[in-house]
Amino acid sequence: MLYFSQYAKARLEYRLDFFSSVFASFLGTAAAFGFLLIVFSRVPAVHGWTFEEMVFLYGFSLIPLGIFNVLSWNLYLFSDRYLIEGRFDRVLVRPVNSIFQVLFEAFRLESLQESVTGIAAVVWASRKMGLSFSAPDVVLFVLWTFCGAAIYLAIFIGLTATSFWIEDRIGIVPPVFNLMQFGRYPLTIYDGWIRFTLSFVIPFAFASFYPVVHFLKRGEFAREFWAVPLIAAACLAIAWTIWDRGVRRYHSTGS
Amino acid sequence: MSAVRGEGTPWRAALPFARIGFLNMLAFRARYYVGVLTYLFNVAVYYFIWRAVFRQGGSVAGMTLEDMVTYVAVGWAIRSFYFNEIDRELGTQVQEGKLAMNLIRPVDFQTVMIADAAGQSAFRAVLFTIPIAIVLALVFPLKPPASPLAALLFLVSATLSFFLVAALNFLVGLVAIRSKSILGILRAKYLVFELLSGLLIPTTLFPQPLRSILFASPFPHINFTPAALYLGQAAGTRALGLLALQAGWTAGLLALGQYAWRRSRRRITIQGG
Incomplete structure (x- = not known):
């Protein structure tokens, strides 16, 4: 949090920019x-999905994406910035876990816009469809959003960690x-192998599609909906393991 | 066009730059294998969406599912050819102070930038666009060009698309160098261009008055025009008219880029002096 407010202050110095x-x-x-x-x-509907439902789905997917984009800036630059330029040495001597330092040293603040736009789209679509959410639904909605962001982050942390091995x-x-x-x-428009990939290989569907089907009260994929936190936890555990192994394997570039 | 090709000598002086651009591409081979996969995914998303839209058959704006899938695939295939990063390159040169080198070169700066991009596009056409087109044709049900003439017009138009995009990117780059967050602007530019150029959706499907506004702009000529020519949606004099319009916009925007560069160059010199 401290990292974040420091960075936000630095960015807001250049307000117009x-x-x-x-x-x-x-x-x-x-x-x-x-x-x-x-x-x-x-066309009035695509594969049984109305315009409002599609806006809800698209909007929902933007909320965790925004959170992910804010945090992931350094993951893209990781191999250049940290491994090749040798900044990772500095990270390792500090008492905070290395992955948190890497995530929190730079933010893409403007991507918060995506989460805000996503929430606006979801609210608009819900009103239009006359959907009402009970208090537990809202809590689930917030929790599942963070699970979605965790799935995105975990997948890309895992991928980034491969740069400890492959240059x-x-x-x-x-x-x-x-x-x-x-x-x-909607996941249902795709062929079986793509649905399989998005559910079990790179589980992006658990970050957007399965939650949305529940919130739209479409009555499908209930099992998958309740599996979302488990999938998020599993992804984080795998990512953590890969990262940890990578860090132990790390040798400084020297100088 | 005249700024690039018409005057014989500058074009020949620019050839070494095109060669360097080509060689630079070779050095980053891995990026391009990954790129083929990325293009395949991009076409796949829109293929499935359109398949869902056309589930009951029929046509949308006179296009069948087969037309639409071909349109999307042709669009992404030529994007892999006309794509360049002149705008980003310009930004990097300014930030790293390399622009001065280009100011003392005896070759026109816009020509150098576009020639370098042309070298990269030549590389892409051979090692990227053709493999992508083959993969797409194997994976998706695509139509061949409407006729040999349509194929020829398509090739001419796709080449013009390169110069059009190069001219636009040069202008975008000149605007973006005034901002500190060039990358953010350029990322947004991709998404906006993808929609306006007709890459994501045929320009003819836009509701009025948006459609008329778009057709009075250069954007549909990036993607809609070559793809429509491929499908034979415009034939005879209408096809030639489209090509002429595309060429006109390209020449106009190249000239505008030349003018804008001359103006900002004067400012840069003062700053450095």
């Missing part, structure tokens, strides 16, 4: 909603990052 990057980030999100809007200006500047991160967009649309 910060707001222009928030605005740019928002334009990108808006363009994605534009796609949905145009498709649904032509590959590009790696496998971009295609996996692209896989995320499959989670923004």
